[in-house]
Amino acid sequence: MPVYKSDCFVNILLTGGMGYIGSHVAVVLLQAGHRVVLYDNLSNSDAGVLVRIEQITGKMPIFIQADIRAAETLADALKQHAVEAVMHFAGLKAVGESAQKPIEYYANNVEGTISLLEAMCKAEIRTLVFSGSAAVYGEPQYLPLDEMHPLSATNPYGRTKLHIEEMLRDLSASNPLWCIVCLRYFNPVGAHESGLIGENPVGIPNNLMPYIARVVAGELKELSVFGNDYPTPDGTGVRDYIHVMDLAEGHAASLPWLAEHPGCYAINLGTGQGYSVLEMVAAFASASGHAVPFQIVPRRTGDVAACYANPGKAGRELGWRARRGLFDMCASTWKFQRCIGLESCTSRAISP
């Protein structure tokens, strides 16, 4: 059921297209009639995603296994597939790890983006959708966060996103032909309704939703709730969770808009609604039919009390808004979690 159909930009290259968000965007784009090229080094994804995308859409995307810093391979991919626009998802994204391995984060995210931009310049492709993050707002000075909020970052991951945004603004100022949008994601969660693709982090999850899913699946004992003494209604942290399929539709909506908007823009993709950790726990229990054991532990260093978007600009500019609610976010996560526990997951979707 494609929501957006677009005649512009037939051939689109998705760096990091085999990952969590990129794979959902690929599904929406394929269903809307685009041809997609997934360019990914599989550092945080696996080749099985390709088959699952085909199962969902009936179309097999082109896949190139390579790093975005491999200049020649990237240049060949852009030329050979007559790419007209790029969506740039490739990057390392673990906040905690970025503090341990800052150089890896700058090398992969910033150097990788420079390599991509050089290849795009040579190929004269000047349309780019970039995976930004609410991390560029740092400690919120007011809520909800609109795009005018001052920018800062509290960790190396966030700083790579900020540096990239600044580079993109400089690039756009240097040549008016560029059409660039930095989509600043809030907290993407959930999975495709088939249960075939979703977020499957390696090792112990850092993020709330995959952690809860593994507790309910019996793989982890209990959730640690990081602090219940924040100035929020129930004392636990509040975030703007957004269904990954809504996020994917936001990317599709940005393409026809970009075609008419030269320049470099930032647009929030969030719902505008914040939920606390305990509200997420209750919602997951209700959607899965299983209790979520948890204990309250001290705050996690670097966490803010509340963070949620003003999504008004996305509505005004892209004509997009998030449509899926908390139940869908939890139910699809749970369906995907059960699916990855089944060997038959790659050959069929499972019932709710």
Ligand code: NAD
């Ligand atoms: P992900 O790790 O699932 O996907 C990223 C993909 O990029 C992976 O498949 C990985 O193999 C690939 N990749 C990484 N470095 C690469 C390189 N140098 N060359 C080629 N491929 C490379 O992550 P995701 O959740 O899908 O996130 C996608 C983008 O969205 C990232 O840039 C991330 O920073 C951003 N983002 C994510 C979130 C979130 O909570 N998931 C929030 C805000 C922003």
Ligand code: UFG
């Ligand atoms: N939380 C727990 N227990 C856990 C994990 C998380 O209580 O085991 C709490 C956190 O304290 C926070 C909330 O759940 O209050 C959400 O935490 P996440 O780790 O899921 O997400 P964050 O808001 O910390 O960060 C996410 C991404 C970042 C991105 C940021 C803003 O991980 O990459 O959203 O977009 F920068």
